[in-house]
Amino acid sequence: MTRQSQALTLWTHPAISIQDVAEGLAALPKQRVAAWRKLLARGNLVPQKPKHFYAKAAYLMHQPAMPAIAATEASYQVLGFNEQDFWLKVSPIHLRPDRDTLVLIPETELAMTLDEAKALKFAFNRHFEPEGLQLEGTDQAWFLRLPQVIDFKSDTLDSLKFASMQGRYPTGASAGYWRRLMNEAQMLFHAHPVNERRRAEGQIEINSLWFWGEGQLNFDQIQPKNEMQIWSDHNYFTGLAKLTQAYQMLPVSDYATWLQQADLATSRHHLVHLSPPQFSHISDYLVWLEDSWLSPILAGLTNDELHSVYIDFDYSMGWLVEPRFLKRFWRRNIPFKMIK
Numbered sequence: 001m002t003r004q005s006q007a008l009t010l011w012t013h014p015a016i017s018i019q020d021v022a023e024g025l026a027a028l029p030k031q032r033v034a035a036w037r038k039l040l041a042r043g044n045l046v047p048q049k050p051k052h053f054y055a056k057a058a059y060l061m062h063q064p065a066m067p068a069i070a071a072t073e074a075s076y077q078v079l080g081f082n083e084q085d086f087w088l089k090v091s092p093i094h095l096r097p098d099r100d101t102l103v104l105i106p107e108t109e110l111a112m113t114l115d116e117a118k119a120l121k122f123a124f125n126r127h128f129e130p131e132g133l134q135l136e137g138t139d140q141a142w143f144l145r146l147p148q149v150i151d152f153k154s155d156t157l158d159s160l161k162f163a164s165m166q167g168r169y170p171t172g173a174s175a176g177y178w179r180r181l182m183n184e185a186q187m188l189f190h191a192h193p194v195n196e197r198r199r200a201e202g203q204i205e206i207n208s209l210w211f212w213g214e215g216q217l218n219f220d221q222i223q224p225k226n227e228m229q230i231w232s233d234h235n236y237f238t239g240l241a242k243l244t245q246a247y248q249m250l251p252v253s254d255y256a257t258w259l260q261q262a263d264l265a266t267s268r269h270h271l272v273h274l275s276p277p278q279f280s281h282i283s284d285y286l287v288w289l290e291d292s293w294l295s296p297i298l299a300g301l302t303n304d305e306l307h308s309v310y311i312d313f314d315y316s317m318g319w320l321v322e323p324r325f326l327k328r329f330w331r332r333n334i335p336f337k338m339i340k
Helices: 019-029 030-042 053-060 069-077 114-131 175-192 192-202 237-244 255-261 282-302 323-327
Strands: 006-013 044-045 086-098 101-105 135-138 143-144 209-216 228-231 247-249 270-274 308-312 317-321
Touching: 006 053, 006 282, 019 030, 019 282, 030 282, 030 308, 030 317, 030 323, 053 237, 053 308, 069 086, 069 135, 069 143, 069 209, 069 237, 114 135, 114 175, 114 192, 135 237, 143 308, 175 192, 175 209, 237 247, 255 282, 282 323, 317 323
Parallel strands: 006 270, 006 308, 228 247, 228 270
Antiparallel strands: 044 317, 086 101, 086 143, 086 209, 135 143, 308 317
8 A cells, every 4th residue: 555545534622613613723823723724625525424422433434324322332341242132332421400300410420530430339239130231341331232223322422412301311211210210220320329429529429320222233334444444433433433344543632643654555534633732812723633644644735645635623514625626726724614
């Protein structure tokens, strides 16, 4: 393989407001964000279809359909994983009363310790053993294995972060059963010593569970990607890499590090999942991305290091840029009005 055969996908997640980006670019000297302006003005706009992180991850890995979230992550975290089983992801949460509804606080905000996770997992398994339900996986990544397909649809945990639960509970013929389980788990966890201690110390209780990511794996819908490198440590990407035979690499923060570590001899396509640092001003973010990624990408397209680049900022449109597109000198403005 030569460097000319390399294709790079840069996906920054979560998104920065498109309005903030437009205003920030307008406030900076044009030469300071020259790569931003050239790449986004001259690239082809590509409409985005995926509705959430997991669908986008599968889409950017060129999968015909999104592999079920729970099954994908369980495939490498559960001993004795069986793709014929139906899987649910189980996440500890806090439900906080807010007027006439409840607000969901996800596990990432709960600072749950390993010992607390072990204790709550043990309590759940002991309590629900008569129903044939056992949490599997690691102590901090829980899954339920069901021997048959169930009619159950649930929102992703990411989409519910700090959201009202009004109208957001699971649906489907079996939803009532799982709603009962949620209520029963609330009572079980409320009386547990873990939460007694957390209440005494002024910490947020771990007072419920969210069942989500439902489904089985369908290997007929999984396309091998053994010439692809994925630069991410997200659990879903780890599962996708295993299922598609792609190479998983640790995240990188800049183009130079990516180029140094990339295996250009065996991989043709590189998907970089980038989580930007926190900045107090939008201008700092724009300059950081210019220097760390966009300016080197522009150089890579110019000197034949890259044969194509797809840039995805989690908007309604992404940008496909090839070396020949850079000659479109008449395209001077980024089409912000076409993007949401």
